[in-house]
Amino acid sequence: MDIFDYDNIQLLPRQCRVNSRSECDPSIEFGPRRFKIPAVPANMKTVIDEPIARYLAANEYFYVMHRFDLDTVAFARRMREAGLYVSISLGVQKADDAIVEQLAAEGLGADYITIDIAHGHSDAVQRQIAHIKQRLPQAFVIAGNVGTPEAVLDLERWGADATKVGIGPGKVCITRMKTGFGTGGWQLSAVKWCARVASKPIVADGGIRHHGDIAKSIRFGASMVMIGSLFAGHEESPGETVIEGGQRYKAYFGSASDFNKGERRHVEGKRILEPIKGHLADTLVEMREDLQSSISYAGGKSLMDLRKVNYVILGGNNAGEHLFM
Numbered sequence: 068m069d070i071f072d073y074d075n076i077q078l079l080p081r082q083c084r085v086n087s088r089s090e091c092d093p094s095i096e097f098g099p100r101r102f103k104i105p106a107v108p109a110n111m112k113t114v115i116d117e118p119i120a121r122y123l124a125a126n127e128y129f130y131v132m133h134r135f136d137l138d139t140v141a142f143a144r145r146m147r148e149a150g151l152y153v154s155i156s157l158g159v160q161k162a163d164d165a166i167v168e169q170l171a172a173e174g175l176g177a178d179y180i181t182i183d184i185a186h187g188h189s190d191a192v193q194r195q196i197a198h199i200k201q202r203l204p205q206a207f208v209i210a211g212n213v214g215t216p217e218a219v220l221d222l223e224r225w226g227a228d229a230t231k232v233g234i235g236p237g238k239v240c241i242t243r244m245k246t247g248f249g250t251g252g253w254q255l256s257a258v259k260w261c262a263r264v265a266s267k268p269i270v271a272d273g274g275i276r277h278h279g280d281i282a283k284s285i286r287f288g289a290s291m292v293m294i295g296s297l298f299a300g301h302e303e304s305p306g307e308t309v310i311e312g313g314q315r316y317k318a319y320f321g322s323a324s325d326f327n328k329g330e331r332r333h334v335e336g337k338r339i340l341e342p343i344k345g346h347l348a349d350t351l352v353e354m355r356e357d358l359q360s361s362i363s364y365a366g367g368k369s370l371m372d373l374r375k376v377n378y379v380i381l382g383g384n385n386a387g388e389h390l391f392m
């Protein structure tokens with residue numbers, strides 16, 4: 068198996084089939100809806116809050132609300148009252164079961180539910196998927212996080228509608244250093260490896276540093292890409308604004324950091340500062356334009372044409388040796 072990551076893969080162009088990049092369509096059907104781009108801000112407290120969720124939902128972008136210090140049912144109620152779709156996160160504790168019960172009892176439901184724990188290949192996730200499928204059968208369930216094909220197959224067999232791949236590639240992740248486990252450093256090939264066995268969509272989660280990495284994720288089998296750090300440094304981002312040396316930053320911390328947990332127990336995340344780079348709406352437009360360019364380089368017109376391109380692996384033992392179909 069070839070091991071590579073975003074930094075040492077280059078996609079190879081094919082003859083252009085459009086006269087303008089505006090002819091290229093980077094939208095994706097994911098679950099019950101179609102979205103403008105295959106990218107979603109991470110369900111983290113310093114990346115998304117309710118105003119951002121509302122903006123994304125109202126403008127045909129995918130969002131996943133985080134699950135920390137939040138009344139998730141009240142959030143779902145407000146989204147429904149505003150005529151917006153509901154996409155929430157759940158853990159695997161009793162309190163999370165109660166949220167499912169309440170969403171069902173009030174008839175609020177949920178369009179998307181992301182079950183999001185550190186080690187998603189677990190009995191707890193199997194039980195939570197079954198519970199959601201029983202009480203909220205209309206919900207599209209994304210489950211994770213995982214890093215192996217075995218886990219993808221199990222989660223799909225347990226009823227997940229999509230699986231989220233990525234253990235430890237995140238910018239504020241310290242799982243790899245603390246535990247020795249994960250897909251950090253080879254996330255893109257883990258996505259490829261998992262997508263090969265998947266019969267349902269894969270969400271590539273973590274390690275995206277450039278817009279072009281979204282196209283690379285799609286090339287290797289992802290249908291959606293979850294992004295934390297690239298989205299965390301915007302004027303609208305919920306992290307604290309910090310000024311250092313005349314430069315403005317937003318705080319970005321891991322969901323398993325002591326900053327998020329409020330205690331130093333099983334800490335697997337850290338806090339960093341992201342330079343503020345403008346408004347979120349502008350970045351989303353730029354991401355869409357960059358994906359349109361990617362599709363044009365792929366010689367295609369739609370997002371899935373990215374899957375048809377060859378690639379080279381740069382550096383390491385494989386340097387310049389291979390062209391892959």
Ligand SMILES: NC(=O)C1=CN([C@@H]2O[C@H](COP(=O)(O)OP(=O)(O)OC[C@H]3O[C@@H](n4cnc5c(N)ncnc54)[C@H](OP(=O)(O)O)[C@@H]3O)[C@@H](O)[C@H]2O)C=CC1
Nearest residue numbers: 158159183184185186212233234235236242322323333335
């Ligand atoms: N993608 C990634 O690489 C990682 C992401 N995270 C993110 O941090 C947030 C918090 O994650 P998490 O701590 O799982 O959520 P929770 O704090 O909600 O814990 C979920 C449950 O899983 C248990 N659990 C956690 N890790 C393990 C493990 N390695 N083996 C067995 N049981 C475990 C916890 O029990 P107990 O605490 O008692 O063990 C708890 O009962 C999530 O959003 C998660 O996605 C965290 C780490 C890695």
Ligand SMILES: Nc1nc2c(ncn2[C@@H]2O[C@H](COP(=O)(O)O)[C@@H](O)[C@H]2O)c(=O)[nH]1
Nearest residue numbers: 109237238240273274295296321322323336
């Ligand atoms: N190991 C940890 N991973 C974490 C933590 N909090 C979030 N995450 C994961 O990172 C991605 C975002 O990655 P990025 O490279 O785009 O910044 C996020 O979606 C989670 O899967 C954590 O505390 N520890």
